[in-house]
Amino acid sequence: MKQVVAVLTVIAAIVALWYGSCVPMNIKGVLTELERGGAEVQPPSAKERRDMSEIGLTLNNSFAIPATWAQDRPRLPAPHQVAVELWETTILKKITSKRSLIYHAWVTLSATMLGFAIGTGLGILLAVGIVHSRVMDLSVMPWAIVSQTIPIIALAPMIIVVLYSVGIQGIIPKAVISAYLSFFPVVVGMVKGLRSPDAMQLDLLQTYSATKGQGFWKLRLPASMPYLFTSLKIGIAASLVGAIVGELPTGAVAGLGARLLAGSYYGQTVQIWSALFAAAILAACLVGVLSVLERNILRRMGMAQ
Amino acid sequence: MILVFCAFGVWILGWWLNSRLASGPYADTRVVRFLAPMIFGATVILIWELLVNGLEVSLVILPAPSVIWDRFWDSLPILWADFVQTIIKGAFSGYIIGCGAAFLMAIAVDRWDFLRLGLLPVGNFVAALPIVGTAPILVMWFGFDWHSKAAVVVVMVFFPMLVNTVAGLREATTMQRDLMETYAASYWQSFLKLRLPAAMPFIFNGLKISTTLALIGAIVAEFFGSPTLGMGFRISTSVGQLSLDMVWAEIVVAALAGTAFYGLVAMIEKAVTFWHPSQRG
Incomplete structure (x- = not known):
């Protein structure tokens, strides 16, 4: 019983760490996308953003954090994105399909x-x-x-x-x-x-x-x-x-x-x-x-x- | 055709020599133990050479050992550059970082029981997974140069090393630990004087497993993208150009590097764990 709790805690910690690292890994791409979509981004120019650290960017643009978990082609996909892709390409596709x-x-x-x-x-x-x-x-x-x-x-x-x-x-x-x-x-x-x-x-x-x-x-x-x-x-x-x-x-x-x-x-x-x-x-x-x-x-x- | 018969003759001669040695009076001496595998190896190479020449096997299927040997000496500078890029920069730095991190993690895991209960099953599970698959992701993150190869190696060696070190740190018996307690030894004293030395055979087992993994990781990661040098790069491009003698020369380098790396770790092990039964006699 104690072992199960411990294993689950470790797995939960890994997943939490994974979600956490998605933010700094993906923030630059997300901000570029948001800026193209017309949103206010701090700092506004792409050049300044390139020179800033990922942590600093996240602190300045905390509204963009949820977007880092839902990108199309993220540098680091969030766990649920991988899970959804796994589900879609195994259960929902026919096994004869080339994409299954x-x-x-x-x-x-x-x-x-x-x-x-x-x-x-x-x-x-x-x-x-x-x-x-x-x-x-x-x-x-x-x-x-x-x-x-x-x-x-x-x-x-x-x-x-x-x-x-x-x-x-x-x-x-x-x-x-x-x-x-x-x-x-x-x-x-x-x-x-x-x-x-x-x-x-x-x-x-x-x-x-x-x-x-x-x-x-x-x-x-x-x-x-x-x-x-x-x-x-x-x-x-x-x-x-x-x-x-x-x-x-x-x-x-x-x-x-x-x-x-x-x-x-x-x-x-x-x-x-x-x-x-x-x-x-x-x-x-x-x-x-x-x-x-x-x-x-x-x-x-x-x-x- | 004559060469093919020669190959057959060489095979019989090698077999006869080795069976004479093995059933002779000196079968258990060190000389025979060294000589017999050497004769076997030489026989295989001779047969290979004779068969390739005798049957006129095309160079793009199997080059003869002599061709590979020539190619090896002709392209020493290229091979050396590849060796430095893949083994020294990629595999070696990743090996040191990965094993070092796993060692520190193992101390933490050993200290807190909760971590051991939780992390060890996960570590055992991950150690059996095809971790080379992370190579494309890490190449994407760290670029084409050796940093990404070192990262692959770190991920590959981490869990085998962790599992082995944790197992080793639990090796000291209750009696021995109690003795340290009666000496009023602090945690670190008993760690340094009892548990770490007792763990050494296990730690070195992990280190030895990791040497091969490190080379595999560094070479395979280059299949996913590399600068224009490196052993994995050279192998995949030379295969594309059908210059198989170059591929074999790289494989010779990989074999030598792998054996030397393993031998080095085994030598250090011998010096450190001289007290262990497996090192005596």
């Missing part, structure tokens, strides 16, 4: 899911290989660790263009980027997980004269589940970032990344913010689904804390 955020979110989500599935599958396979083969452990594992310190997302524009030039386009290039972004976290987490059974447990299986395969299916794989879910959550967030970034460099026409890019080209700030929130909600849902899965599966396996 659900349509754009689906384009991004499908690439994310495909890439995530490929990346996770390959990652688990490589981890199994690393755990069972000393050669692979020695030669591949250091590279998998080093690769986490490299901004591999820089490869994204190239992958798109190269795949395009060999005739592959659409969902696949984005999925490839998503796949390699989720690949390495899964490898590292899964290797840790498959190694987590301690010597005592491995010895016990030996006394049962269990084969290597039995040891894998009955001990190592179940023991790795908590680690797997932790890295899956990191991986799916990375996949989503990959799919969004994959839409940027080629000027894709559909997807949340394309929505961000189009918004920044045409100065449609409300559109950028609503795309950003859509991406955030999508990420939260994906991580949330994985958390629910994790809790249920771990409880079934008797591992939940």
Whole structure:
């Protein structure tokens, strides 16, 4: 209960801060618009206003404050403007419409899911290989660790263009980027997980004269589940970032990344913010689904804390 | 065709060498631990070179390592200018501001229980979001130069750093805190002498996660607009001109910078947290 109150207070403070910063961020544009509309503005000339601080302008023209929350193309849109835009482009639009955020979110989500599935599958396979083969452990594992310190997302524009030039386009290039972004976290987490059974447990299986395969299916794989879910959550967030970034460099026409890019080209700030929130909600849902899965599966396996 | 068979031969040779090393008597020595990944890396590069030449892969699909190497040395001044613009000015300044702000915020969060209860779930939530998406907004606010890139980096590193530091500051056990109490230590004394040192492994974990995030933020933010230099700018324009050797040269720089940055933080960690079990033995 106390926690709920605290979280709500923090969120309320953030929203209040947001409304508050809308005023100085937007005041100059608002005053210019009002002056064109014939209103009295202090000071009257645009040149003087440019040299004044935003706070000073607000104090001189306090009547203009409500207008800063209702601009068409504000530098910082007010929370309710973003909420209205989100509502209009999700619930009120048909999902087949090019302006529906659900349509754009689906384009991004499908690439994310495909890439995530490929990346996770390959990652688990490589981890199994690393755990069972000393050669692979020695030669591949250091590279998998080093690769986490490299901004591999820089490869994204190239992958798109190269795949395009060999005739592959659409969902696949984005999925490839998503796949390699989720690949390495899964490898590292899964290797840790498959190694987590301690010597005592491995010895016990030996006394049962269990084969290597039995040891894998009955001990190592179940023991790795908590680690797997932790890295899956990191991986799916990375996949989503990959799919969004994959839409940027080629000027894709559909997807949340394309929505961000189009918004920044045409100065449609409300559109950028609503795309950003859509991406955030999508990420939260994906991580949330994985958390629910994790809790249920771990409880079934008797591992939940 | 001969080159393709050579590539195959190199693969078998590399595999054989590494399996000899791995099952040999020196498998656990430091030399082998260093040598095996090096052999693997060299094998991959050799195979890449041989296959690209043997199959005559076009330069606009995949340039050979030797071509990339030549391009790297030929355009060192450009690469250096891009490195300074993106890594030193954008990523580094943003990293310092973001991690510093998160550290101060974490102290405040740790001090007031109400803030911890309220801010931590929000921070955990935000840390999982695709924050790179704020790049177009911040570029619009702070202009095309490195200031906007630093701003993106600040936003990206803030929450992971905050969550880690707060977790670290709660690491000291009740027993240890009670001991400080019996010494009549003030809040700041117990903070500086007990809780901050105990938090160091967590703080450095946050700092290490943030190094990669900082580079990603600085490079991706340049896709939304930049002056005519910078690594993200160079990558996106070179891709447009299909000069992929330049793109790969930039990726080499990004990889080196990322590894060096991480290595630097890891080295400082080793010096600061020498007492921690993970640093011994």
